[in-house]
Structures are given as structure tokens and as C-alpha cells.
Amino acid sequence: MIPGIGLLTHNRWAVPWDEVPIAAAADFRATVIAAVRAGARLVLFFGVPETGGLDTGRPDDSRSDARGQTRIVAVLADDASGRLGVLSMLAGESYPALTPDCPEAHGFEREIAEQCGVVPDGHPWLKPLRRHPPDHPPLGFRAGPYDRDAYPFARVDGAQVHEVAVGPVHAGIIEPGHFRFQAHGEQVLFLEIMLGYQHRGVERLLEQLPLERALAVAESIAGDSVIAHTESFCGALEALGRLQKGVHAQTVRGIALELERSANHLGDLGALAGDIAFAPAAAYCGRLRGECLNLLLELSGNRFGRGLIRPGGTGFDLPPDMAAAFRDRLERLSRDVEDVAELLFENESVRARFEGVGVISRADCIELGFVGPTARAADLTRDVRHDHPYGVFRFAQIPPATAWAGDVAARAQVRRLELRRSLEFLAEQLRHLPANQPPAPCGALQPNEFVVAMTEGWRGEVAHAVLTDGAGHIRRYKVKDPSFHNWPALALAMQGNQISDFPLCNKSFNLSYAGHDL
Amino acid sequence: MLKILLARLRQGRRTMAFPPRIPRHEVLPVRFRGRPVSTEAGGDRAVIDLGASLFSPEESAGGAGAVFGRDYAMAARTREGLRVGTGEVELARALERETRRLFGRSLRLRSVAAGSCNGCEAELVALGNIVFDLARFGVQFVASPRHADGLVVTGAVSRNMQEALAKTYDAMSDPRLVLAVGSCALSGGPFAGSPEVLGGVPPEIPVDLYVPGCPPHPLTLLDGLLRLLGRL
Numbered sequence: 001m002i003p004g005i006g007l008l009t010h011n012r013w014a015v016p017w018d019e020v021p022i023a024a025a026a027d028f029r030a031t032v033i034a035a036v037r038a039g040a041r042l043v044l045f046f047g048v049p050e051t052g053g054l055d056t057g058r059p060d061d062s063r064s065d066a067r068g069q070t071r072i073v074a075v076l077a078d079d080a081s082g083r084l085g086v087l088s089m090l091a092g093e094s095y096p097a098l099t100p101d102c103p104e105a106h107g108f109e110r111e112i113a114e115q116c117g118v119v120p121d122g123h124p125w126l127k128p129l130r131r132h133p134p135d136h137p138p139l140g141f142r143a144g145p146y147d148r149d150a151y152p153f154a155r156v157d158g159a160q161v162h163e164v165a166v167g168p169v170h171a172g173i174i175e176p177g178h179f180r181f182q183a184h185g186e187q188v189l190f191l192e193i194m195l196g197y198q199h200r201g202v203e204r205l206l207e208q209l210p211l212e213r214a215l216a217v218a219e220s221i222a223g224d225s226v227i228a229h230t231e232s233f234c235g236a237l238e239a240l241g242r243l244q245k246g247v248h249a250q251t252v253r254g255i256a257l258e259l260e261r262s263a264n265h266l267g268d269l270g271a272l273a274g275d276i277a278f279a280p281a282a283a284y285c286g287r288l289r290g291e292c293l294n295l296l297l298e299l300s301g302n303r304f305g306r307g308l309i310r311p312g313g314t315g316f317d318l319p320p321d322m323a324a325a326f327r328d329r330l331e332r333l334s335r336d337v338e339d340v341a342e343l344l345f346e347n348e349s350v351r352a353r354f355e356g357v358g359v360i361s362r363a364d365c366i367e368l369g370f371v372g373p374t375a376r377a378a379d380l381t382r383d384v385r386h387d388h389p390y391g392v393f394r395f396a397q398i399p400p401a402t403a404w405a406g407d408v409a410a411r412a413q414v415r416r417l418e419l420r421r422s423l424e425f426l427a428e429q430l431r432h433l434p435a436n437q438p439p440a441p442c443g444a445l446q447p448n449e450f451v452v453a454m455t456e457g458w459r460g461e462v463a464h465a466v467l468t469d470g471a472g473h474i475r476r477y478k479v480k481d482p483s484f485h486n487w488p489a490l491a492l493a494m495q496g497n498q499i500s501d502f503p504l505c506n507k508s509f510n511l512s513y514a515g516h517d518l
Numbered sequence: 519m520l521k522i523l524l525a526r527l528r529q530g531r532r533t534m535a536f537p538p539r540i541p542r543h544e545v546l547p548v549r550f551r552g553r554p555v556s557t558e559a560g561g562d563r564a565v566i567d568l569g570a571s572l573f574s575p576e577e578s579a580g581g582a583g584a585v586f587g588r589d590y591a592m593a594a595r596t597r598e599g600l601r602v603g604t605g606e607v608e609l610a611r612a613l614e615r616e617t618r619r620l621f622g623r624s625l626r627l628r629s630v631a632a633g634s635c636n637g638c639e640a641e642l643v644a645l646g647n648i649v650f651d652l653a654r655f656g657v658q659f660v661a662s663p664r665h666a667d668g669l670v671v672t673g674a675v676s677r678n679m680q681e682a683l684a685k686t687y688d689a690m691s692d693p694r695l696v697l698a699v700g701s702c703a704l705s706g707g708p709f710a711g712s713p714e715v716l717g718g719v720p721p722e723i724p725v726d727l728y729v730p731g732c733p734p735h736p737l738t739l740l741d742g743l744l745r746l747l748g749r750l
Contacts, residue, residue: 130678132677148678168679168682169630169663169682169686171661171662172629172659172661173629173631173639173642173643173659174631174639175631175634175636175639176630176631176632176679176682196678197632197633197676197678197679197682198631198633198634198673198676198678198679199633199676199677199678199714200633200674200676200709200712200714200715201709201712201713201714201715204712205708205709205711205712212574212576213708215574216572216574216707216708216732217708219708220635220637220702220708220709220732221635222635223634223635223636223637223638223639223640223733224636224637224640226637280522280525280526283647283648284525284529286644286646286647286648287529287532287647287648287649289647290644290647290649293644294547297546297547297550298547298549299549301549301550301551301575301586302550302551302573302732303641303733303735304637304733306572306573306574306732307551307574307575315575316549336528336529339528339529340525340529342521343521343525346521513636514634514635514636517676
């Protein structure tokens with residue numbers, strides 16, 4: 001259990017906002033750090049501008065010329081018990097940073113500084129994260145002009161140390177990001193990754209747009225994780241709207257999530273093969289990835305599953321004849337996948353290139369809060385489907401796949417195992433698909449409630465937190481893509497490796513720029 | 519080596535014929551949402567802008583909006599050409615004769631993602647796989663704008679990418695083509711109205727081909743490209 005956290009809840013369970021305890025700054029800091037040391041994990045850590053009592057219906061007691069306060073909210077997960085703890089504090093212009101004693105807060109605190117204009121005092125690496133003016137400032141916040149180019153890069157000095165800068169426009173068809181290597185010869189001493197090029201203002205749009213348009217934004221947080229993000233979006237709204245979706249819809253949503261995982265794992269195994277010039281596996285995986293996308297196309301009319309996940313159910317059903325056809329196609333696909341995986345993993349030259357490159361240790365994963373296949377490849381079982389199950393995953397468990405070496409080979413191996421288990425899950429679910437029921441109507445959201453909806457996307461834990469105001473409108477929408485946790489893993493994995501191994505290391509994580517940049 | 523050859527045999531030939539041997543509207547599954555079709559009521563349907571459409575199922579529900587058909591061919595040479603009332607999209611015309619002579623059989627493209635979700639880029643990458651095999655038409659993505667004849671822009675053009683996009687365009691020599699791909703590049707897509715994006719390719723960068731879709735299906739891209747090159 002999580003010691004000392006006042007309000008306990010779990011995945012997709014809404015709680016009244018006024019029951020979330022407000023601790024004094026010192027107590028808040030000590031409690032969160034103690035919980036993390038005791039094995040809890042920071043799922044979310046973000047700021048909510050206080051509205052001066054408007055949300056509780058009490059008259060505004062803040063002076064109009066004074067700067068308003070920001071509620072800093074920490075959501076901690078205890079993966080062993082499947083519980084979430086929620087704690088908060090009030091901050092003015094600054095608060096004592098947690099990062100020095102809790103490194104996994106590092107990115108979250110930079111985000112709070114950037115979004116809310118609240119300074120985490122004593123943060124060791126306080127730089128812009130996405131490079132935009134505060135979009136969730138406190139009341140009465142006066143911002144100066146914003147300089148998008150002001151980013152202080154770290155630099156290693158010394159004879160023969162040189163700097164290599166790459167991006168934002170890369171050599172292939174890739175999203176934009178900037179990588180700056182401090183290198184000695186070929187050896188990387190330090191890699192700094194500057195992101196934010198894909199920043200589109202997602203959270204503000206989700207707070208301001210009507211449901212139908214917000215849904216389209218949720219589908220576009222990360223284009224290769226449409227299902228995972230829309231699942232969290234709908235999961236949060238369903239909890240706030242007290243919607244109970246039918247068994248058919250739950251199963252179809254689980255099927256779509258595993259199809260998305262299969263497509264991406266296949267694509268990445270192919271891309272890894274491509275990066276070491278093993279052309280046959282690269283070519284076959286590219287085609288097999290497309291087969292998974294084509295099943296989503298058949299189901300939803302879109303190769304990435306847009307239009308499928310909807311509040312209260314699904315936009316499309318999966319009739320029995322389609323399920324039978326899917327089963328046949330997946331059976332052939334599974335055979336081809338095993339064939340290609342064997343070709344890839346049993347080839348000595350492939351293993352020689354994958355093994356020992358880009359190592360992330362289990363201790364790194366715990367200290368810095370890495371999630372998904374990155375953590376599982378370092379023998380750390382973190383999987384929302386297993387630890388915080390929802391929907392169909394409460395009834396049909398998929399055992400988490402792990403490896404221990406933490407290198408490129410281990411991450412590839414975890415992908416292969418997960419792919420196999422997803423395909424087994426799909427075959428099983430399609431065989432016993434429950435009959436379709438009409439979707440539950442989308443009701444009004446409960447006022448002044450808070451919910452966290454987590455989904456295990458193919459990269460790891462996707463978490464959306466939604467807070468409603470007194471009228472049941474969305475007051476704060478917080479999005480976290482697993483890439484937010486895992487980008488530092490790539491920088492860490494590169495230390496001591498050669499620059500020429502960067503593409504391989506990068507692809508073994510294949511993190512989302514769009515999901516990070518929002 | 520033997521294993522590799524055996525796998526090659528088992529995997530077989532997977533490249534699809536293009537243009538397909540069956541009518542366009544029969545290629546993709548029935549739920550695919552492509553080029554709008556006239557309804558039986560017909561006629562007085564509101565004008566829909568395919569450049570701003572997200573091709574969501576909700577847009578075709580209710581009857582007042584578009585009724586999406588199965589035809590994947592939708593790319594147009596003008597932005598105006600994507601505003602349709604009767605279901606007729608004016609499909610892309612070929613380039614001028616001289617440009618076609620230069621690029622018709624060999625076109626090098628540079629991709630820039632600027633405030634996208636990575637969906638459009640994923641489909642651009644898919645164009646290169648063995649099913650769609652873009653390279654057989656002499657079209658290739660290259661690593662530098664200096665090597666490119668055309669620029670493919672995806673995304674709503676975020677403020678943080680505005681400068682990099684302009685620099686990439688400036689680095690290309692004339693004659694150069696610009697392809698705007700996906701709803702975001704055409705109109706801002708789902709992000710239209712956000713202060714953090716320009717809402718599509720800015721007017722300083724003149725566009726030669728508009729490819730609608732969220733994201734466009736690889737066949738929509740392939741069809742548009744080959745029409746532009748006068749090969750369809």
C-alpha cells in the first residue's frame with residue numbers, strides 16, 4: 001500500500017475533487033518522496049490553476065490584483081495493489097522541487113514550470129520542455145514576451161571533444177526533434193534531446209472543444225497510438241459520466257488495442273532489421289504490419305482505428321462473419337510472424353548487433369520511472385493490463401512479457417513475446433466474441449470530479465487525468481504519453497555507445513515526438 | 519543463407535498491382551471512408567470541404583453532411599477543388615509538359631513533419647513497403663532538401679516548426695514541387711484554431727498537390743502522385 005496518501009482510488013474511478021487532500025508544501029514533498037521510496041510510482045504530476053472558489057460555488061475571495069494559486073497534483077500508483085493515490089498542495093510563484101530527491105519527477109516539474117508558470121525551487125535541470133508560453137497560468141499571471149529559441153544546451157568541454165547537432169529535420173520520414181551529442185571521437189559522452197517541435201496545444205484544445213471535436217484531437221495525440229489514447233479519453237469520460245459499456249464493446253476495444261500493439265511491434269522489428277541492413281526481415285515485417293492495419297481498416301474504416309473508440313462503446317461493431325474472417329487472417333499472419341521472427345532472432349549477425357547495445361538497467365528504470373517495453377526489457381514488470389486492469393483485461397489476462405538484459409536485443413525480444421501473446425489473445429477473443437449490444441448513451445459529466453484513466457499502449461502507460469468544474473465541463477485535461485517518461489532512457493542508453501549506434505538505439509525505443517510534445 | 523531463401527519462398531510476392539485491376543471503389547473495405555458519393559436525395563446537400571474533413575463516421579451520419587464512399591482517389595491540384603457539393607472532386611490534373619518531362623519518371627521527395635500526429639508520416643513510410651512499392655514508379659524519399667525535387671509537408675505547421683519548414687523549402691532549388699498531405703497540412707485538421715499552430719501550409723509556400731485524409735490512405739497518396747506526374 002502507499003503510505004500516507006490521503007485519497008485512494010483506482011484506474012478509471014472518478015472521485016470528488018474536494019476530497020483530494022491539500023497538504024502543506026513540506027508535508028506534500030515528504031509524503032510523495034516517501035511513497036516513491038516505498039515502491040510507488042509517479043503516474044502524473046501537474047498543475048491546476050485555482051479558480052478562486054468558483055468551482056465550489058463559494059464567492060471569490062481572492063483579490064483581483066493578486067496572483068492566483070496553482071494546485072499541484074500528484075497521482076501515485078502502487079502497481080502491486082492496483083491502487084492510485086492522489087495528493088495535492090497549493091503553490092504560489094514557486095514550491096520546493098521534488099526532483100533532487102525523486103528523479104522521476106524531473107520532466108513533470110519542467111512541465112509544471114512551463115505550463116503553469118510556477119517555479120520548482122532547486123530543480124537541477126530547469127529548462128523549457130516543449131518551448132511555449134504558459135497555457136495554464138494562474139489568475140493574474142503577467143507574462144513577458146516569449147522567446148522560443150532560448151534553450152541552454154549542456155556542453156562538455158575538453159580537447160578533442162566535439163559536438164554533433166541533428167534535426168529537427170532528419171534524414172528519413174521521421175517526426176521533428178533536435179539531438180545534440182557531445183562526443184569524443186565516435187564515443188558519445190552526453191546526449192541532450194530538445195523536443196517541442198510537434199507542440200500543437202493539445203491539452204487546451206481538449207479543455208475547450210465540444211465533445212465531437214475533442215474526440216478527434218484525442219485520436220490525434222499520437223497517430224500510431226490512436227486506440228490507446230482514445231481508450232484513455234473515453235475511459236475518463238465514461239467514469240465521469242457513469243457510463244457502463246457492454247461486453248461486446250469492451251472486447252472490441254481490447255481487440256483494437258492489441259491489433260495496434262501488433263502492428264507497431266511488427267513495424268519496429270522490421271525497422272530494427274532495416275537499421276542493421278538485414279533486408280529480408282525488414283521487408284516482410286513492413287508487409288505484416290500492414291496486415292494488422294488492414295484489419296483495423298476493415299473494422300473501423302481507417303487503418304489506425306480512427307472512428308472506432310467512442311464514449312460508451314464503439315463506433316462500429318464486429319459481426320460474427322467478420323470475426324471468423326479475422327480469425328483466418330490472423331492465423332495466417334501468426335504463422336508468417338513466427339517465420340520472420342525466427343529468421344531475425346536466430347541470425348548470429350543480428351544478435352551480434354543487438355546484444356550489449358543501449359543498455360538500461362533495472363535500477364535506472366525504477367529511479368527515472370521508465371514504463372512499457374523499456375522497463376519490461378530490464379526485468380521490471382510494469383503493465384497497466386496486468387497491474388491496473390480495466391474492460392476486457394479484467395477477464396482475459398495477458399501475461400506481461402519480460403527480459404532482463406535491458407539492451408536492444410532485450411527490447412526486441414520483449415516486442416516479439418508481446419506480439420505472440422497479443423496474437424493469442426486476439427484468436428481467443430475472436431472465437432468467443434459476445435453478441436453486440438447498443439452503445440450506452442453518453443450522459444452528462446459529474447461536476448467537480450477527478451479521474452485518471454490509464455491504458456497500456458504499445459509504448460507503455462498512457463494516462464489521461466480529467467477534472468470537471470461545477471457545471472460538469474472539463475476544467476483541466478492532462479495527457480501523458482509513455483514517451484514522456486521514456487525519452488530520457490534514450491539519452492541514457494547512448495552514453496558510452498558510439499554515435500553510429502544511435503539509429504539502432506533510437507528505434508529500439510521508437511518514442512513518440514507528437515505524444516511527448518502534445 | 520538457406521533459411522533466408524526458404525523464408526523468401528514462403529513469403530511470396532506481395533506487391534499490389536497499381537492501378538488496380540478492379541474498379542477503384544471496390545479495392546478497399548466497405549467501411550472505408552473516402553471520396554464522398556451523391557446520395558439518393560442528392561442535389562441540395564451542403565458543400566463539404568474535404569481539405570478540412572477528418573473523415574470521421576460522425577461526419578457522414580445524419581445525412582446533412584458528406585456520405586463517404588469507397589473510392590480512394592481524392593487528391594486535387596487546387597484547394598478550391600476539394601470543396602465539393604455533389605460528390606464530384608476535380609481530381610488532380612497533370613503538371614505542365616516541361617515539369618513532367620523533368621520529374622515524370624524520376625522524382626525525389628523530402629518529407630517535413632511540422633506539428634503532425636505522425637499518422638501521415640506513417641502512411642508515407644508505408645508507401646515504401648513491398649505492398650505499395652513507391653520506388654517502382656521512380657519516386658523516392660531522400661535525406662536532404664538539396665537532393666529533392668519536391669517537398670512533402672505534413673502537420674498543422676506548429677509555431678516551433680515554422681522556421682525549419684521555411685528553411686527546408688528555401689534550401690530546395692527550382693523547379694520544385696510542394697505536396698500538402700493530410701487534413702492538418704490542408705486546414706489545421708483537428709488542431710485548427712489552436713494558437714500553437716498556423717493551421718496548415720502557409721501561403722509563402724505554394725502547394726502543387728493537395729492530398730486530403732486523416733491520414734490519407736497510401737492508395738490516395740499514390741493515386742495523387744501519379745496523376746500529378748501524368749501517369750494515370
